[in-house]
Every structure is written in structure tokens, then in C-alpha cells.
Amino acid sequence: MIRYYIKLGALSIRKNPVLSALMVAAIAIGISACMTILNINYVMSGNPIPHRSDVLFHVQLDSWDPNQSADDGGLTEPPNQVTYLDGTALVKARKARRQVLSYQSSRVVQPADRDLRPFEVNARSTTADFFPMFDAPFLYGRGWDQAADDNLEQVVVLGADVNERIFGGENSVGRTVMMNDDVYRVVGVLDDWSLVPRFYDVTTQAFNEVEELFFPFSVSVAKEVGGSGNTNCWKPWDEAGWSAFLNSECVWMQMWVELHGADEEQDYMAFLDAYVESQKAIGRFPRPANNRLNNVMEWMADQEVVADDVQVLLGLAILFLIVCLLNTIGLLLAKIMRRSGDISLRRALGASRNAIFSQYIVEAGVIGFCGGILGIGLTWLGLRGIEVLYRQYEFVENLVRMDWVMILAAVALAIISALGAALYPTWRACRIHPAAQLKTL
Amino acid sequence: MLCMHNISKVYRTDSVETHALREFSLTVDEGEFVSVTGPSGSGKTTFLNIAGLLEEFTNGKYELDGNDVSRLNDRDRSRVRNEKIGFIFQSFNLIPELDIYDNVDVPLRYRGMKAAERKQRIGRVIEMVGLASRMHHLPSQLSGGQQQRVAIARALAGEPRFLLADEPTGNLDSAMASSVMELLTEINNSGTTIIMVTHEATLARRAGRNISVRDGRVNSGPAMHIAAATA
Numbered sequence: 039m040i041r042y043y044i045k046l047g048a049l050s051i052r053k054n055p056v057l058s059a060l061m062v063a064a065i066a067i068g069i070s071a072c073m074t075i076l077n078i079n080y081v082m083s084g085n086p087i088p089h090r091s092d093v094l095f096h097v098q099l100d101s102w103d104p105n106q107s108a109d110d111g112g113l114t115e116p117p118n119q120v121t122y123l124d125g126t127a128l129v130k131a132r133k134a135r136r137q138v139l140s141y142q143s144s145r146v147v148q149p150a151d152r153d154l155r156p157f158e159v160n161a162r163s164t165t166a167d168f169f170p171m172f173d174a175p176f177l178y179g180r181g182w183d184q185a186a187d188d189n190l191e192q193v194v195v196l197g198a199d200v201n202e203r204i205f206g207g208e209n210s211v212g213r214t215v216m217m218n219d220d221v222y223r224v225v226g227v228l229d230d231w232s233l234v235p236r237f238y239d240v241t242t243q244a245f246n247e248v249e250e251l252f253f254p255f256s257v258s259v260a261k262e263v264g265g266s267g268n269t270n271c272w273k274p275w276d277e278a279g280w281s282a283f284l285n286s287e288c289v290w291m292q293m294w295v296e297l298h299g300a301d302e303e304q305d306y307m308a309f310l311d312a313y314v315e316s317q318k319a320i321g322r323f324p325r326p327a328n329n330r331l332n333n334v335m336e337w338m339a340d341q342e343v344v345a346d347d348v349q350v351l352l353g354l355a356i357l358f359l360i361v362c363l364l365n366t367i368g369l370l371l372a373k374i375m376r377r378s379g380d381i382s383l384r385r386a387l388g389a390s391r392n393a394i395f396s397q398y399i400v401e402a403g404v405i406g407f408c409g410g411i412l413g414i415g416l417t418w419l420g421l422r423g424i425e426v427l428y429r430q431y432e433f434v435e436n437l438v439r440m441d442w443v444m445i446l447a448a449v450a451l452a453i454i455s456a457l458g459a460a461l462y463p464t465w466r467a468c469r470i471h472p473a474a475q476l477k478t479l
Numbered sequence: 480m481l482c483m484h485n486i487s488k489v490y491r492t493d494s495v496e497t498h499a500l501r502e503f504s505l506t507v508d509e510g511e512f513v514s515v516t517g518p519s520g521s522g523k524t525t526f527l528n529i530a531g532l533l534e535e536f537t538n539g540k541y542e543l544d545g546n547d548v549s550r551l552n553d554r555d556r557s558r559v560r561n562e563k564i565g566f567i568f569q570s571f572n573l574i575p576e577l578d579i580y581d582n583v584d585v586p587l588r589y590r591g592m593k594a595a596e597r598k599q600r601i602g603r604v605i606e607m608v609g610l611a612s613r614m615h616h617l618p619s620q621l622s623g624g625q626q627q628r629v630a631i632a633r634a635l636a637g638e639p640r641f642l643l644a645d646e647p648t649g650n651l652d653s654a655m656a657s658s659v660m661e662l663l664t665e666i667n668n669s670g671t672t673i674i675m676v677t678h679e680a681t682l683a684r685r686a687g688r689n690i691s692v693r694d695g696r697v698n699s700g701p702a703m704h705i706a707a708a709t710a
Binding site: 039042049050052053379380383384385386387388389390391392393471472473476 | 528531533534553554557558560561562566568572574576577585586588589590591633637645
């Protein structure tokens with residue numbers, strides 16, 4: 039029977055093209071407004087590394103001034119980065135399965151080909167565990183090892199785009215790259231790596247793309263490469279110079295550890311507490327101990343990666359969808375009342391109320407499906423509009439992607455919305471008396 | 480097989496009560512062709528609607544095939560309408576966006592019949608009313624008489640035991656009306672019970688029995704057995 043009802047629905051749409059088009063348009067516009075914002079919300083709140091998000095933990099130590107807030111969270115919130123002193127001490131202790139200390143910097147790449155001009159790239163200075171811990175995809179080669187970190191080897195992992203620019207996309211492992219007048223040996227080339235949000239460093243725009251080049255943290259520090267992200271300090275350091283900065287209370291690095299299970303998490307937290315106690319003994323950490331370990335999704339929530347205004351926009355979009363559905367209810371009601379003769383006739387010929395309900399609810403589903411398909415098109419246009427409007431922000435491109443889940447969600451939402459909107463008109467259709475219209479048909 | 484006893488139908492508004500039928504009693508036997516006549520507003524159509532389970536009645540008792548229909552819920556009433564009763568309306572009541580085949584198909588769809596059986600039945604009744612060559616025409620492409628034949632085919636497709644016709648020739652010229660009446664007579668001769676509401680005495684006389692309705696009641700005069708009178 040469902041095929042019969044779908045056929046009747048399609049015939050009804052053809053019979054009342056203007057009314058049907060208005061209903062489809064109302065649903066499509068409501069769906070597109072809702073889905074455009076929902077899509078952005080979905081991308082922003084997605085799990086960037088679902089298979090490992092439970093074992094990766096961001097580390098926070100509260101080394102901050104007891105009299106002022108580290109960020110916007112008040113006096114009880116620890117800073118969201120760590121100092122060089124603490125980061126290197128934790129990495130050196132190697133108490134977790136893996137540990138990563140990193141910061142973002144900026145490097146100038148000088149291609150060997152003299153036809154190519156030097157260009158600046160976002161780089162990340164990081165420890166060797168970065169690549170296996172964050173499951174970085176490699177096109178060629180792999181990351182460097184602990185020995186390279188320890189021996190200050192000038193090695194580099196290139197992003198796919200940089201490799202394309204310098205080496206034409208060839209396997210460049212073993213070749214050298216000049217960077218800020220220093221020579222680095224390529225040990226690996228990353229494949230396209232879409233990490234949204236880029237969870238490992240939310241301080242430099244969580245929705246920016248991953249860096250284009252990676253080199254050892256130890257080399258970076260030795261060469262006095264400063265960070266290009268946020269550096270926050272609460273206490274002036276005694277002397278000028280790089281060494282004094284490294285020994286300061288400035289926070290500018292991101293620290294992550296890999297821990298499996300509650301026991302490992304508990305042990306690592308105990309280690310952090312002991313470390314802080316030891317630092318208190320030498321006059322650091324004036325605040326009460328307040329160490330934090332957050333897994334990936336906890337950290338995204340803690341840092342409010344999905345901005346509040348997106349949630350407000352989502353609420354407004356849902357309200358707009360409801361307004362569109364109220365219009366659809368009115369249009370459906372008008373359409374059904376116009377067809378009360380047809381309903382009376384079908385009732386006379388043996389259609390029960392359930393059959394009439396099924397017929398009109400399926401017809402609403404057909405309209406909802408059409409609205410969903412059109413809504414997907416309008417959502418795509420909406421996302422492109424946002425992309426054009428905010429094209430000056432690098433991260434926008436990452437937010438306006440639409441995957442199959444969201445496409446299917448748009449159709450499902452449209453059908454569910456249409457069915458919801460059809461409930462009252464369809465109920466009215468069922469109440470039409472079989473004898474009411476037969477004489478006047 | 481159709482037995483109404485003291486049926487009354489009252490339409491109520493806040494301030495007005497309208498008695499469409501008052502103590503209406505009638506029995507129609509299997510295979511009869513009964514015409515119902517009476518002036519406008521006499522209750523003919525209300526009687527037909529109640530007989531066809533399109534309307535509920537206020538008081539009285541109505542048995543169809545020995546079953547008290549006042550106890551049926553909507554689903555069962557719909558099933559009885561679909562399986563036992565065929566309707567023919569004055570204005571044909573074909574669905575304009577469906578072709579002839581699909582119009583005749585409507586009651587069979589609600590019976591949940593398999594496609595092959597539906598196809599066979601539709602073909603047979605459309606051929607019976609002489610419109611086999613117009614099977615895939617839309618109603619708007621047919622004359623009034625042809626449309627009424629389609630309506631008759633639709634009523635017959637479910638092989639009902641009752642055919643209820645409300646002014647079936649009201650919208651037709653005399654030649655077409657005569658042709659439709661011949662078809663109804665033929666159907667009645669094959670065993671289907673027909674109750675036909677009409678205001679035309681000449682057509683009423685072609686039925687086996689005529690009852691006259693006035694002020695919601697069966698007229699108290701003796702029943703007119705046309706066949707007997709003309710014999």
C-alpha cells in the first residue's frame with residue numbers, strides 16, 4: 039500500500055503544483071537554515087580522533103599567580119598551557135606511555151630550486167611521540183625517533199602541500215630542506231591530514247589546519263625558535279635572553295600524554311601531584327595543587343571549542359524551522375480541506391480512517407523528502423555563503439564541509455518535520471465525514 | 480437482507496433539531512431493484528447514506544445481512560462498505576487525476592487485493608460497461624454517460640451485494656440515462672440488489688419496487704410493485 043500512497047502523493051503534488059511548491063519551499067528553507075548552523079555545530083563538536091580520544095590526555099598544571107586569573111575561568115582554573123620548565127620535566131620523566139610537548143612556530147623554507155621564492159609556513163616544534171600518538175597519516179617515510187630528539191638531529195616532517203611545492207610531490211625522504219638558513223633532512227611526508235578541530239593546540243585557533251612542517255622540539259629550543267602562538271606570563275623574569283625566558287613562569291607549550299585505563303590515569307595524576315609538591319618546595323606553584331588531565335572530548339568541552347554564539351544561532355535556526363513548519367501546517371490544512379471531496383469518496387469506497395491517515399502522512403513524507411533534497415541544496419549554498427563571507431579566516435574552510443551524515447540528517451529532519459507538521463491536518467482529514475461531500479462533488 | 484426498523488436521524492445544532500428520518504422502516508430482499516422517490520428534503524439521500532454506512536443514525540435498528548451495523552467501529556464499517564456495498568453518485572465522483580483503470584482500482588486497493596486479481600477484475604468490469612478501449616483515458620476525456628459507466632464499473636469491481644445509486648441519471652441526457660438504466664437492470668438481473676434514489680417517476684417505474692419517502696418516513700400508502708402492476 040505504501041507504494042500506492044507514494045504514487046497518490048506524487049499525483050497530488052502534480053495536481054497542486056503551487057501549493058505543493060510552497061510547502062516544499064517552506065520546509066527546504068527551514069531545513070537549510072537549521073542544517074547550515076547544525077552542520078557547523080556538528081563539525082565543531084565532532085570527535086577529531088574517535089579511536090584514540092579516550093587515551094589521549096591534555097595536561098594542566100596550576101603554576102599561575104594566586105591573585106589573578108590565568109584565562110577567563112577565574113582563580114580556580116589552571117592555565118591551558120605549560121611552562122618550558124614543567125613541560126620538559128614531565129617529558130623527561132617519561133611516566134606515561136607516550137608524551138608530547140609542542141608549540142607552534144613560524145619557519146621560512148628556502149627551496150633549492152632558485153626559481154622558487156622562499157616562503158613562510160606554520161611549523162610545529164614537537165617531540166617524537168607526536169606522530170604515533172596523534173595517528174598522523176604518512177605518505178612517505180615516518181616521524182623521527184627519540185634518539186633524534188635527544189641528539190638534536192635536524193630532521194623534518196613535511197606536510198603534503200609543502201612537499202608538493204618543494205619537491206613536486208615526489209618521495210622526498212632523505213633529501214634536504216633549507217629552513218631559516220639551516221639544513222634539515224626529510225624523514226617523512228604527511229598525507230592530507232584533516233583534523234577538525236585541531237585538538238592538540240586549541241590556543242592557536244582550533245579550526246585552523248594542521249601545520250605544514252614539523253621538526254624536533256629539542257632542535258627548536260636549541261635554535262631559540264620562539265612560539266607563534268599564545269605566550270602568557272604572570273611573573274617578570276630576572277634576566278633578558280632566551281635562557282631566562284625558558285626558565286620563566288610563562289606558559290606557551292601544549293602537553294599531552296597517552297594513558298590507557300583508569301589505573302594509568304590515576305598513577306599519572308599522582309605523579310603530577312608529587313611533581314607539583316616538589317616544585318612548591320623550591321618556591322614555585324603558589325596556588326593550591328590543581329592538576330588536570332582531560333581526554334580529547336573533555337578538553338574540547340572545557341575549552342568551549344563550540345562557541346556559545348553558535349549554540350544561540352542553532353537555537354534561532356530551530357525556531358525559524360518551527361515557523362516554517364507552522365506555515366507548512368497551514369498550507370497542508372488548506373490543501374487537505376480542498377480535497378475533502380476526494381477523502382469523502384475514498385471513505386465511501388472503503389477507506390478506513392487509518393487508510394486516509396496513512397495516505398496523507400505518506401504524502402507529507404513525500405513533500406518532506408522533496409523539501410529535504412531542496413534543503414540540502416540550500417544548505418550547500420548557505421555554507422558557501424558563509425565561506426565567502428568569512429573567507430579571511432583560514433579555519434572557515436574546515437567548518438563548511440558537509441558529509442554524508444549531515445546530508446542524510448537533512449533528509450531525515452525534513453521528513454520528520456513534514457510528518458510532524460502533517461499530524462494535525464491529517465487528523466482533520468480523518469475526521470472528514472464520508473457523506474459530507476459526496477452530494478456536492 | 481437489508482432491514483431498517485424505526486430508524487431516525489436527527490441533525491442537531493445549538494438551537495435547531497432537524498429530523499431527516501422519522502421511524503423509517505424498510506426491508507429489502509436479496510436481488511430486489513428498489514427505487515426510492517420523494518420530493519427534495521424528504522430524506523431520500525439520508526436514507527441512502529445510512530443504508531451505505533456513510534452516516535450513523537440516531538435511533539432504531541439496522542441489520543445488514545443479519546448483522547447489527549450500529550455496533551461496528553469505523554474499521555469494520557469501512558470493510559463492510561468496501562466488500563458489500565457499491566456506490567453510484569449523481570455526479571459520478573471519479574477522481575480526476577486518475578485514469579479509468581486507476582479509478583476502478585480504488586476500492587480494490589482498500590481491500591488489499593493482489594495486483595493480478597485486481598487487474599483481472601478491473602478488465603472484466605470495464606469491458607462489461609463497454610469502455611475497454613478507454614481504460615487509460617482520464618475522466619475529463621469521457622462524456623457524462625461514459626463517466627457514469629466508469630462509476631458503475633468501479634461500484635461493481637468489488638462484486639458487492641448491494642448497489643446504492645443516488646440519482647444515477649440526474650446529470651445525463653435521456654438517451655444516456657436510458658442506457659445507464661439498461662445497464663443497471665442488467666446488473667440487477669445478474670443477482671445484485673439495487674436501491675436507487677431518483678426523482679424521476681419514469682425511471683422509478685423501471686425498478687421492481689418503488690417506495691416513496693416524505694418527511695423522513697416511508698409513505699404510508701401500499702408499496703408499489705411495479706413489475707406486478709405492469710404484468
